[in-house]
Amino acid sequence: MSTLRRNLAPYFLVLPGGLWLLLFFAVPMITMLSLSLQQGDVVSGFSFTGHWQTYTDAIVNYRTQIVRSLIYGAIATIALIVLAFPVAYWIAFYGGRRKSTYLFLLLLPFFVSFVLRTISWRQILTDEGMLLGPLKSIHLLPADFHVLGTPVAVIFGLIYNFLPFMVLPVYVALERIDPRVVEAARDLYANPATAFRKVVLPLALPGVFAGVLMTFVPASADYVDSAVLGSSSTTMIGQVIQAQYLVNSDYPTASALSFVLMAVLLVGVFAYARALGTEDVMKVAAR
Numbered sequence: 001m002s003t004l005r006r007n008l009a010p011y012f013l014v015l016p017g018g019l020w021l022l023l024f025f026a027v028p029m030i031t032m033l034s035l036s037l038q039q040g041d042v043v044s045g046f047s048f049t050g051h052w053q054t055y056t057d058a059i060v061n062y063r064t065q066i067v068r069s070l071i072y073g074a075i076a077t078i079a080l081i082v083l084a085f086p087v088a089y090w091i092a093f094y095g096g097r098r099k100s101t102y103l104f105l106l107l108l109p110f111f112v113s114f115v116l117r118t119i120s121w122r123q124i125l126t127d128e129g130m131l132l133g134p135l136k137s138i139h140l141l142p143a144d145f146h147v148l149g150t151p152v153a154v155i156f157g158l159i160y161n162f163l164p165f166m167v168l169p170v171y172v173a174l175e176r177i178d179p180r181v182v183e184a185a186r187d188l189y190a191n192p193a194t195a196f197r198k199v200v201l202p203l204a205l206p207g208v209f210a211g212v213l214m215t216f217v218p219a220s221a222d223y224v225d226s227a228v229l230g231s232s233s234t235t236m237i238g239q240v241i242q243a244q245y246l247v248n249s250d251y252p253t254a255s256a257l258s259f260v261l262m263a264v265l266l267v268g269v270f271a272y273a274r275a276l277g278t279e280d281v282m283k284v285a286a287r
Helices: 002-036 053-094 096-111 114-124 132-137 151-175 179-187 192-221 224-229 237-246 251-276 278-286
Strands: 038-041 045-048
Touching (some): 002 251, 038 251, 053 096, 053 151, 096 151, 114 151, 224 237
Antiparallel strands (some): 038 045
16 A cells, blocks of 8 residues: 555646646647637637638738747847846856845836836836936937837837846856856866856856746737837737737637747747757756
8 A cells, every 4th residue: 555655646746736737728728729720700609610721811911920029039038148147147156145135126126017017118218208308308319219119119128027037047057056167167277258158158058048938938929018118010919819819809810820829939949949959958957
């Protein structure tokens, strides 16, 4: 009996997480897949017909928004790496006993709702707001200069809202680096730049990899920033899906677009992992 319990113990430990994934991931995904292959409307109802043409129509009609979303997400992710790495590096190596305080200060603005923070930036970036207004009044910017409704505003919103998701995993990877390893590199006559490139950066790759996954995927699927800070010319695919679900009640098209977006993102993630060398990253993380 004790042997049976010991053999079943791992399965009981996995059971809560497995049930959670089944109820809130597998079932919704299967339901959405079925819905994407249905035809009908909210008045007469939807019925399963296996209508795969919905996917083709969705890609043809909204390919511009799909490509735009991927471009915005990629630009925001690259900018996040550039911004987050120095912050995480400084906290990990120079934060001392106040590392937790610095991380808390970094996360403090994000205790406010995502939507409220984005709306606040809309007020700041208005043509006569607290940022552009004074610059226009002293003629550092032309009177017709504007940021809202442009790709710059949308990408800026993505960068701001997803910054912690890049800083934290990079910080965790850097914090695990033994300072003696860096000292050993310098003892072997490596200058600071070489020590960073040959030692610190490779050991930080697992954090960068995790940060890219945690920022590129949600940033490409985001619709709040593009809706609040953008315009009709900066519409992202998340906005289209939201409109098809909640405004047009075109559930098959919305479901098909969701699967198309997920497939494109998965291809991009796998390509990134292959280019980076996931096995090498995992070996570095294990060490």
